[in-house]
Structure formats: C-alpha cells, structure tokens
Amino acid sequence: MERREFLKNSALASSAFMVPSFVKAFENVAKKSLGFKKLVIVQLAGGNDGLNTIIPYRNDIYYKERPRLAIKKEDVLKISDDLGFHKNLGPLKNLYDQGYLSIINNVGYPNPNRSHFRSTDIWHTASNADEYLSTGWLGRYIDTYGKFPYTGIEVDDSLSLIMKGEKMNGIATQNAKTLFYTTNTPFFKKVLKTQEDEHLSEHNLGYLYKTMIEANSSATHIYNKSKTFKSSISYPSNAFGKQLKTTAEFINSNVESKVYYVTMGGFDTHYAQEGRQDKLLDIYSKSMEMFVKDLEQNDTFKDTLIVTFSEFGRRVKQNGSQGTDHGTANNLFIIGKNLKKQGFYNEQPNLADLDKNGDLKYKVDFRDIYATVLENWMEVDDEKILNKSFGKMDFI
Amino acid sequence: MDKKEIQHLYWRAGFGIGFEDLNKIKKKSRKTILKKLFSASEKSKDLAVDLSEYEKSLTDSFKKVKNKTTDQRRKEQKYLREKGIELNQAWIQKMATSEALLREKMTLFWANVFVCADNNTWSIQNYNNTLRKHALGNFGQFVKAISHEASMIRYLNNKQNKKGKPNENFARELMELFTLGAGNYTENDIKESARAFTGWNSKRNGEFIFSRKQHDFGNKTFFGKTGKFDGNDIIDIILEQKQCAKFICTKVYKYFVNPVIDEENLAEITDLFYKDYDIKKLMFHIFNSDWFYDENNIGVKIKSPIELLVGIHKVVPFKFKNYKQQVYLQKMMGQILLKPVNVAGWKGGKSWIDSNTLMFRLKLPSMLLNNAQISLIEKGDIEGTFEEFYQKRKGKGYLKVTVDWDHFEKNYSKSEEKDLKSTLLISKIDVDTDAMLANLQIDKLKDYCIQLMSIPEYQLC
Numbered sequence: 001m002e003r004r005e006f007l008k009n010s011a012l013a014s015s016a017f018m019v020p021s022f023v024k025a026f027e028n029v030a031k032k033s034l035g036f037k038k039l040v041i042v043q044l045a046g047g048n049d050g051l052n053t054i055i056p057y058r059n060d061i062y063y064k065e066r067p068r069l070a071i072k073k074e075d076v077l078k079i080s081d082d083l084g085f086h087k088n089l090g091p092l093k094n095l096y097d098q099g100y101l102s103i104i105n106n107v108g109y110p111n112p113n114r115s116h117f118r119s120t121d122i123w124h125t126a127s128n129a130d131e132y133l134s135t136g137w138l139g140r141y142i143d144t145y146g147k148f149p150y151t152g153i154e155v156d157d158s159l160s161l162i163m164k165g166e167k168m169n170g171i172a173t174q175n176a177k178t179l180f181y182t183t184n185t186p187f188f189k190k191v192l193k194t195q196e197d198e199h200l201s202e203h204n205l206g207y208l209y210k211t212m213i214e215a216n217s218s219a220t221h222i223y224n225k226s227k228t229f230k231s232s233i234s235y236p237s238n239a240f241g242k243q244l245k246t247t248a249e250f251i252n253s254n255v256e257s258k259v260y261y262v263t264m265g266g267f268d269t270h271y272a273q274e275g276r277q278d279k280l281l282d283i284y285s286k287s288m289e290m291f292v293k294d295l296e297q298n299d300t301f302k303d304t305l306i307v308t309f310s311e312f313g314r315r316v317k318q319n320g321s322q323g324t325d326h327g328t329a330n331n332l333f334i335i336g337k338n339l340k341k342q343g344f345y346n347e348q349p350n351l352a353d354l355d356k357n358g359d360l361k362y363k364v365d366f367r368d369i370y371a372t373v374l375e376n377w378m379e380v381d382d383e384k385i386l387n388k389s390f391g392k393m394d395f396i
Numbered sequence: 397m398d399k400k401e402i403q404h405l406y407w408r409a410g411f412g413i414g415f416e417d418l419n420k421i422k423k424k425s426r427k428t429i430l431k432k433l434f435s436a437s438e439k440s441k442d443l444a445v446d447l448s449e450y451e452k453s454l455t456d457s458f459k460k461v462k463n464k465t466t467d468q469r470r471k472e473q474k475y476l477r478e479k480g481i482e483l484n485q486a487w488i489q490k491m492a493t494s495e496a497l498l499r500e501k502m503t504l505f506w507a508n509v510f511v512c513a514d515n516n517t518w519s520i521q522n523y524n525n526t527l528r529k530h531a532l533g534n535f536g537q538f539v540k541a542i543s544h545e546a547s548m549i550r551y552l553n554n555k556q557n558k559k560g561k562p563n564e565n566f567a568r569e570l571m572e573l574f575t576l577g578a579g580n581y582t583e584n585d586i587k588e589s590a591r592a593f594t595g596w597n598s599k600r601n602g603e604f605i606f607s608r609k610q611h612d613f614g615n616k617t618f619f620g621k622t623g624k625f626d627g628n629d630i631i632d633i634i635l636e637q638k639q640c641a642k643f644i645c646t647k648v649y650k651y652f653v654n655p656v657i658d659e660e661n662l663a664e665i666t667d668l669f670y671k672d673y674d675i676k677k678l679m680f681h682i683f684n685s686d687w688f689y690d691e692n693n694i695g696v697k698i699k700s701p702i703e704l705l706v707g708i709h710k711v712v713p714f715k716f717k718n719y720k721q722q723v724y725l726q727k728m729m730g731q732i733l734l735k736p737v738n739v740a741g742w743k744g745g746k747s748w749i750d751s752n753t754l755m756f757r758l759k760l761p762s763m764l765l766n767n768a769q770i771s772l773i774e775k776g777d778i779e780g781t782f783e784e785f786y787q788k789r790k791g792k793g794y795l796k797v798t799v800d801w802d803h804f805e806k807n808y809s810k811s812e813e814k815d816l817k818s819t820l821l822i823s824k825i826d827v828d829t830d831a832m833l834a835n836l837q838i839d840k841l842k843d844y845c846i847q848l849m850s851i852p853e854y855q856l857c
Contacts, residue, residue: 117737117738118738121737121738132738132739132740134743134747149750149751157728157752158727158728158730158752158753158756159750159751159752159753161737164747164750169750169751170750171750171751171752172751172752173752179755182755182759183755185759187847187850188758188850190832191829191832191851191852194828194829194831194832195826195828195829196828203696204655204696204697204698204745204746204856205823205824205826205852205853205856207746207749208698208749208754208852208855208856209826209852211749211750211751211754212754212755212758212852214751215751215752215754215755218751219751271466271470320466321466
C-alpha cells in the first residue's frame with residue numbers, strides 16, 4: 001500500500017505517526033483539480049544561434065555575413081525551399097516529419113536586451129524590457145492554480161526566477177531521492193514531527209515552518225510517486241539527457257506536477273562556435289527524441305507540450321573569433337502530439353531588414369506564445385498570469 | 397542594557413555577537429555600548445585585493461589598448477573574473493572579522509541600494525570602497541560620489557549619455573531606485589535631468605571626467621526650477637524633496653528595524669534625516685530609540701544568505717580552500733555578493749525563501765561545519781563555456797573548508813547549553829521545537845551548536 005493510501009485509510013495515522021495535521025490536510029487534497037496537461041519548458045541558456053540551427057540556406061546575405069560560420073548548403077537537412085535543419089538535428093527532423101514540431105520564427109520582444117541575465121529575467125517573468133518583476137510566469141501559475149510547490153518542478157538543484165511566485169514557489173530537484181533524504185534527515189524529521197500547526201503564525205517564523213513542511217511534503221510526494229517508475233529508454237549519457245529522463249519519470253509516474261523547467265547551458269558561442277554548437281545541438285536533439293519516445297511509450301505524450309526557447313539569438317554577422325555575439329529575435333520550438341500548425345508557423349527571418357546593431361527584428365512577442373499556451377493548453381486565464389492581455393496564436 | 401537588547405543591536409548593526417563579547421558588555425549602559433559601536437566604525441579601511449597586474453596596464457597608450465589581440469583580451473577578462481571571486485571572498489572575510497561592524501553592515505546595505513555590477517573587478521573594488529567610505533557619511537555627498545564612479549557610469553549607460561542623444565538610464569534609476577521611488581517624479585523630470593548628466597564619463601584609469609564637448613549646457617527645468625543645471629545641481633534639487641529622506645528612511649527602517657513599517661517611527665526618523673542627511677546621526681538615533689528595542693522588532697527579520705554565512709562565521713570561523721565553493725553556496729541561496737540580480741537589487745525578506753533555499757540554508761551548518769555531503773552540480777551556467785559546463789559537472793562532494801573549532805571552544809568554554817541557545821537564537825522559539833530541543837541528548841557543545849543553527853529559528857535575526 002502506498003503511504004498516501006495508508007495515511008488516508010488508517011484511523012490511527014495521525015496519532016501513530018504524529019504526522020502534523022497540516023501535513024495530513026495537504027496529503028488529502030483532491031488529486032486532479034488541474035487536469036492532465038503538462039508543460040515542459042526548456043531553455044537553451046547562453047543564446048542559441050538560431051540562424052545556424054534552422055538555416056536559411058538560400059539566403060545570400062546569410063552566406064555573405066558568415067563567410068566562415070555559415071553552414072554549407074550541402075550539409076543542411078532541407079525541409080523547405082528556403083530552410084533546413086543543422087546537420088545534427090536529424091532526430092528533431094524526425095519529430096518534424098511526424099508532425100510533432102512547430103517552429104515559430106522571429107520570436108522576441110520590443111527593445112531587446114542583450115545581457116544574458118536581463119534577457120533571461122525578461123523571458124522568465126514575461127515582463128517588458130524596462131520592467132523588473134520578482135515573480136516568474138510559471139511561478140505565478142503555481143501561485144494562482146497550484147496548491148503545492150510540486151505543481152512546478154525545475155529539474156535542477158536550485159530554483160530559477162521563472163518558478164517563483166508571490167506566495168508559493170515551485171520546487172527544484174534533479175534527484176527525487178536526494179531531495180527526499182535532505183528533507184528527511186533524522187534531525188529535520190525530529191523538528192517536523194513535533195510540529196503542531198496551530199502554532200504556525202503568519203509571521204516570518206510561521207512562514208519558515210510552513211515552507212519547511214511544504215518542502216518535506218513535496219519531496220515525499222515526488223519521491224514516493226516517482227520511485228514506482230523507471231524509464232526503460234536509454235537516453236544520451238549527459239546532463240541534459242539525464243534531466244529529460246528524470247522529467248519523463250516524473251511525468252510517467254503521475255507525479256502531480258503541471259509545469260517543468262529544464263535548462264541546458266553552453267550556448268554562448270562567442271568564439272570557436274562551430275564544433276561547440278554542433279555538439280550541443282546533437283545533445284539536444286538526441287535527448288529530445290528519446291524524451292518524446294519515452295512519453296509516447298507511456299501514452300503521456302498526448303498530454304505533454306514541450307517549448308524550447310533561448311534568451312536571445314545571435315548576431316547575423318559572425319565576429320572576429322569564429323563565433324557570434326549576442327543578438328535578438330530567435331526561433332522557438334513547440335513539440336507536441338496534436339499541434340494545430342505543424343512545421344513552420346510563420347515566415348523566415350528577414351536578413352535584409354536588421355536593426356541598427358545588425359540584429360533581427362522580432363515579429364512574434366514571446367508573451368503571445370505564453371498566453372496561447374496558458375489559455376489553449378493549460379486552460380487557465382492567461383491574463384491573470386501575465387497581468388495583461390496578449391495576442392493569441394493558433395499552433396495548439 | 398539587557399542581553400537580549402545587546403544581541404538585537406549587534407545583529408542589526410552587525411552580524412551577531414559572541415558569548416564572551418556579550419558577557420563583557422552586558423552590564424554597560426546603552427550610551428556606552430553605542431559609543432563603542434560607533435567609534436569602532438569611525439575609520440574606513442578599504443578592501444584591497446591585489447590587482448597590480450591589471451593596474452599596470454592602466455597607463456598603456458590608447459594605441460596599445462586598441463591593438464590588443466582577442467587572446468590578450470580574453471586573458472585579461474579571465475584574470476579579472478578570477479579576481480572577482482577573490483574580491484567576493486575578501487568582502488565576506490572583512491564582514492566576518494572587521495572591528496568596524498556597523499560600517500561593514502552599512503556597506504552591505506548600501507550595496508543593495510546603489511546597486512551596481514561590473515565585470516571589471518578593479519573598478520568594482522573601487523566602487524565598493526566608495527560605498528564603505530560614505531556608508532556613515534552625508535547622503536548627498538554619497539549620491540554624488542557614486543554618480544562619479546566608473547562602474548556606475550558604465551552600469552547605467554551614462555557613457556552613452558551625450559548632448560543631443562541623451563541616454564536616460566542613469567537619470568531614471570537615480571530617481572526610481574536611489575533617491576525618490578517610482579511615482580515621485582515625472583517623465584519630463586527624467587528627460588531634463590538626463591541632459592544634466594550628459595558628458596559625465598570616466599577615463600580608462602577610472603578617474604571621473606567631465607566632457608565639455610558632450611555636455612548639454614542648455615537650460616533644464618527640473619522639479620519646477622529652471623537653470624543651466626549639471627548633475628550635481630540635480631542631486632541637490634532631489635535632496636530638497638522630503639520624499640527623498642522618506643524613501644531612504646523607509647529602506648533603512650525595513651533593513652535595520654522591521655520589514656513592517658511603523659508610520660510614526662518612520663515619520664520621526666524622516667524628519668530627523670531631512671534636516672542634514674547625516675547617515676551616522678540617523679543610525680545613532682534609531683539604535684538609541686526605545687522603540688528599536690521593542691519586542692516586536694527582535695528576531696523578526698529573515699537573514700539574507702550573506703548575513704547567514706557571515707553570522708555562522710562569527711560563531712565558528714571557517715576558511716575555504718577553493719573560493720569558488722563559497723560563491724557556489726551563495727548562488728544556491730540566491731545571493732552572490734557583487735552580482736546583484738538586477739538594478740533593483742535583491743528583494744529580501746520572504747523572497748529569500750523557497751523549498752530549496754530553505755532546505756539548503758537549514759543544511760548549511762552541517763555542510764560547512766560537519767562535513768555533510770552536498771550536491772555540487774552547477775546549473776547550466778549562462779556565461780560558462782561549453783567545456784566548463786560539460787566537463788566540470790561534479791556529482792556529490794564535500795566542501796573543502798577548514799573549521800576553526802578552537803575559536804568556538806575558547807569563546808564558549810565557560811558557557812552552558814542554555815547560554816549557547818540564547819546566544820544563537822534570538823527570535824521567539826516555536827513551542828514544539830523548544831520542547832524537542834529540551835529533550836535532545838547533548839554530548840558535545842559543538843554538535844548542539846550545529847543543531848541550533850539547523851532549525852528555522854536560526855534563519856531569523
């Protein structure tokens with residue numbers, strides 16, 4: 001019998017185990033108040049070079065501005081008359097061929113910021129370029145619609161801004177067991193065991209105890225659920241593959257989380273871009289293919305939407321050290337089973353019309369994508385989460 | 397003064413007080429204790445990480461600088477980045493060991509008011525020392541001083557602020573974040589004052605330079621006054637607004653007294669501060685007020701990660717073999733010194749706490765002092781290189797620290813368990829946890845120390 005069931009069934013539960021009633025209330029809340037849909041957000045951190053990812057292989061400007069870095073026509077995995085995938089994105093092309101991929105070009109925001117940190121904050125908080133918010137858009141979703149931190153899991157060791165809400169935050173873990181044992185060290189257990197919730201006040205001390213109890217309960221939930229399922233797929237053996245495997249195990253074991261966030265680093269290719277981006281795209285696409293396969297095998301792919309973004313793209317013109325500098329608008333990938341719009345969502349980037357820094361001009365505000373995902377996929381009020389109204393698109 | 401009051405004072409004006417020190421002064425009057433606290437912070441001693449290798453290059457000719465190869469530039473950046481980690485460490489060390497407790501605490505406070513970041517470690521060390529120098533001085537001079545700093549001029553784009561092509565970034569943040577707060581000025585005030593700061597620039601050696609060619613000498617209208625104002629005039633006009641005193645006093649009150657404002661107390665200190673903007677007078681008044689020692693103000697603040705780290709250090713000093721691990725701890729708790737999240741700074745308070753940071757903070761004492769294992773896997777670091785990201789990812793490990801338990805033993809040799817408890821915990825203690833503590837089997841005082849540091853109460857000051 002599972003611990004949850006046991007607790008529910010046993011009349012003696014609270015006295016026998018001295019489980020604080022706060023935790024008990026937490027354990028008994030209705031399971032499926034939020035539906036089945038899951039959202040996985042992947043960030044290619046550092047600024048992926050979108051132009052060498054989805055290649056405008058018939059564009060003269062592209063070849064002129066990147067004499068050293070442009071991907072040769074014959075190396076491109078062509079998918080339309082104008083665009084094709086980087087040679088290491090074969091697995092992603094497989095998803096494309098099955099109709100599981102929608103590519104949105106020219107995604108960005110007005111007055112783009114070229115600092116990694118600032119631009120990442122803007123993407124995480126869904127703010128304007130000149131606005132500083134201290135909560136993330138997934139965090140606000142957790143705050144508004146979730147009841148527990150595990151509504152949102154960041155598959156990492158610490159929590160990013162994207163997962164932070166005003167009153168409730170998501171929880172970060174890439175190893176449910178480690179997290180469980182951290183919150184369950186004998187000493188912490190002792191502290192929690194004796195805790196009676198009537199003493200929890202609204203003051204800071206009460207807040208600390210409440211957070212500690214929530215952390216413990218979330219860690220317990222994630223661990224107890226996820227240990228019932230082990231993925232049988234062999235993912236590429238690298239950090240990102242491992243993170244996606246963990247994510248699949250959470251999803252396939254019915255951990256009651258709604259949103260996931262995974263970062264893959266290393267995309268800041270100011271110099272010697274070629275070999276490095278090749279490797280990164282290889283890791284990304286192979287891992288992603290396995291992830292989708294894993295979900296499909298367990299019939300959860302139909303309920304999962306995967307969004308991959310980068311905080312910005314890179315400059316059209318290559319720099320002097322065989323790399324590219326920070327740019328602006330970029331392509332973004334939507335992966336899912338029943339996409340309304342498969343393949344390319346919109347027109348390719350216009351390399352003839354750049355801003356004064358020589359960067360691409362955005363055509364799609366990333367928050368339109370968020371709003372669409374929130375309303376059409378998560379089925380919640382997007383305005384409540386994004387604090388204002390954004391345009392809707394029709395990829396899902 | 398009673399013990400609790402002294403502890404409260406030392407946690408707010410510094411990073412806590414040890415048992416021995418507490419015993420030494422516990423019978424003294426408030427006046428004597430405050431006098432000692434303030435006189436110890438009279439002088440300002442600079443942080444001085446050795447950057448001589450970089451300093452040598454400051455006199456290089458323009459041509460030499462221009463002709464640097466990419467390799468040379470990258471090498472220089474790497475040097476400065478590594479020095480940045482050293483500076484982080486040196487600052488922590490200074491907070492933990494300096495006699496000038498109040499000055500150090502104030503410096504940390506101001507660094508989150510006049511928020512600034514710079515990859516050039518040499519400049520940011522100068523900036524940090526400017527914060528330290530003015531930390532207890534005159535607020536008006538302080539604002540002028542930071543406005544002249546190379547790092548600030550870079551950080552808020554005043555380098556790009558030129559006659560005819562103003563860049564408003566500095567003018568906006570000066571008012572929104574440094575002096576008045578949003579909603580207390582007009583967009584026109586920003587436009588006009590940005591013109592007054594045109595031509596404020598810095599030389600490569602960090603010296604301030606007023607570029608007459610780039611300065612807009614025309615008339616500006618700011619807060620209803622018209623004149624050929626420059627940046628200093630603008631700051632003077634800002635200081636004339638009582639809102640400026642109120643804005644700073646609000647920040648001071650939340651940081652040093654209570655995150656929840658008492659309007660009456662705030663009005664009292666605002667009136668005082670508005671008279672001459674003397675920071676030292678303001679702080680003395682606060683620490684000398686009876687309301688400061690009100691029970692509602694004691695032990696109700698959530699320590700920032702840095703306060704937590706430095707506080708532990710004061711009880712049991714530790715030293716990292718690898719500075720980077722120290723920075724890693726700060727990162728996991730959400731506050732890397734010298735790397736503010738954005739120009740608005742750290743929000744503080746409850747925002748320090750989520751499930752992960754709290755568990756990490758609770759585990760910190762045993763990781764630091766008792767060699768507990770931690771996960772050392774770094775997140776996809778944005779600016780790290782591919783190699784850094786994919787090769788240096790270690791799994792679990794231990795912090796490489798030397799712990800000075802002798803210092804602890806010396807300080808607490810005459811103390812009993814209850815003394816240790818009352819020294820380490822100043823907030824109210826949860827009744828259930830208190831009962832649990834009472835039933836703990838205590839073998840060694842140092843184990844008890846780690847246990848006390850591992851309960852939520854220790855997160856408060």
